[in-house]
Amino acid sequence: MTDTVVDRFLRYVVIDTQSDPRSPTQPSTEKQKNLGRMLVQELLAIGLSDAHIDEHGYVYATIPSNVDKPVPVICFCSHMDTAPDFTGMNVKPKIVWNYTGGDIQLSGDPQQIIRVSDNPALRDQIGNDIITTDGTTLLGADDKAGLAEIMTAAQFLVDNTDIRHGTIKILFTPDEEIGRGVDKVDLEKLGAQFAYTVDGETAGHIEDETFSADGVEITIQGVAIHPGFAQGKMENAAKIAGAILSRLPKDAAPETTAGREGFVHPTGVTGSMEKAVLSFIIRDFDDAGLAAKEAMLETLVKGVMADYPGSSYTFEVKQQYRNMKAILDRHPQLVENAIEAIRRAGMEPVRGSIRGGTDGSRLSFMGLPCPNIFAGGHAFHSPLEWVSRQDMEKAVKTLVELARIWEGRA
Structure with a gap:
């Protein structure tokens, strides 16, 4: 497999995975498992032989260590569901190649316009390739960008055995958007000591605090x-x-x-x-x-x-x-390593707070300290959602550098 992060992303976003807060089941919608099964097949094809999906819709996999010394086991985590706020059916992603600036009018609904005044981050995207919807659905960059980035980083680490790293766990969760993302996770089976959710916004950002x-x-x-x-x-x-x-x-x-x-x-x-x-x-x-x-x-x-x-x-x-900072402050190396990885990936790190929560909030209090790093998406939960190819590639590089840093500092 030689898929790029964009190849994967475009494949994932067309699968409807909206969660349903009214449903009592876990996952709340069976269709989330459709993407989960696809991810398992891709993980197996990469060579991660333990990849599987459980009855609750969680996907687990392991990238084995390629060094002899003990290295803390870290986990990369993203969620498969998209928000119930706006439809995620029949997603038709569009790519604005070599963005030259200005507002972006969406083809499926001309009244939907991604305005620079509302998205000042677009000013940093001149020359980049911007992926949007046609204006009639969510895009699903929250958090299929994270899925695509973790998958691409996993393949890169497997294919490049000269990059030294410890054991790395992969976890893809259902139902994050309705607050149930870790309700049924099996942390003992996962076997990680630390984790990172890849579910943030602007490239270069790391968040160690939530509401x-x-x-x-x-x-x-x-x-x-x-x-x-x-x-x-x-x-x-x-x-x-x-x-x-x-x-x-x-x-x-x-x-x-x-x-x-x-x-x-x-x-x-x-x-x-x-x-x-x-x-x-x-x-x-x-x-x-x-x-x-x-x-x-x-x-x-x-x-x-x-x-x-x-x-x-x-x-x-x-x-x-609860605010995960209370836990993460006890493990400063988690954020320090991420800041160094972002810097090595060519960005100026920005440390911040989330006006919301992530799976990492609850994982941190369940015994798996877990800050949040950027996935590159913007305007989440709306038909104006967008992400750039270059920012997703920077996230892939950040994850690879994180693996290298944890091994180097062990």
Whole structure:
């Protein structure tokens, strides 16, 4: 096999692998296994004889060590699913060869335009080859770019035996986009000491910090009565829910925050006169900030409920994930080695934080410390998604250099 990273990427993105948050199964959609089985066949063809997919849709494989000395076992990880936010069926990737600058109008829906004003990273792509959709679907660079990069790096390491490296594990996960990416992973079978998710954005970036995240569900029990006899008696749960939403602080929302600022974000509301349910996600970079936002939200709810003495509410907090920096700071060599690999691959490293989470967040707290390195994609979860060939090639080189650095520093 002599496939380039672009060959692989174009092959993977046309396979529909959207996950489904409403499904109780693991994986949430069987179609994710279609890509998983393809990846296994390619891994076997490369020469990784233990490659397999399990019943939950996880793909495992091993690149054996080619040195005698002990080297920490590292893992490269990406996810196979694409986000449920926008359709991933019938993806028609397009390539803008030798991009000369300016906005990119997408052929399948002329109203979809990748604007430089919204994508300033395009200014660094002059002369590069930009892969987009036709504007009617997601592209799936999140995270099929990562898959293609890991696969290409794996083949390069197998084919170039002069590159010395320890044992390297490969893990491809389902359902990352719906927060279940590591629910059924078998870390004992994986057998890695450290890992890297290849799921970031701009080339040269490494992220060792995520939000801490909780979900909150508020259930309002109102007072239902026939509207013809409701005076002084009815307490409409749907209206109570609306009152709560109207009092949310405008400066603590996703659309008004950036950098290290957290937020309180309503993600759903259902209701009737009798009962209403409000769903929220709460995000902050430290646990104290998370707790403060939840306390603020419950205080707000209590203030609204005081006007409805016959009604009641429940306030349920569910932990989702925590800032992985608390774990990664105990293992500084993880980020140091990645920074050196990015530098050797010809880029200036940029260390940052993710306003979100990755599989690495949960893996870190499960005992597998795992920062996130770039895959090169941009405008995720939208039909304006794009990635450049050159940035994917830089990611491949970064992974190869990482393997070399871990062996050299062992």
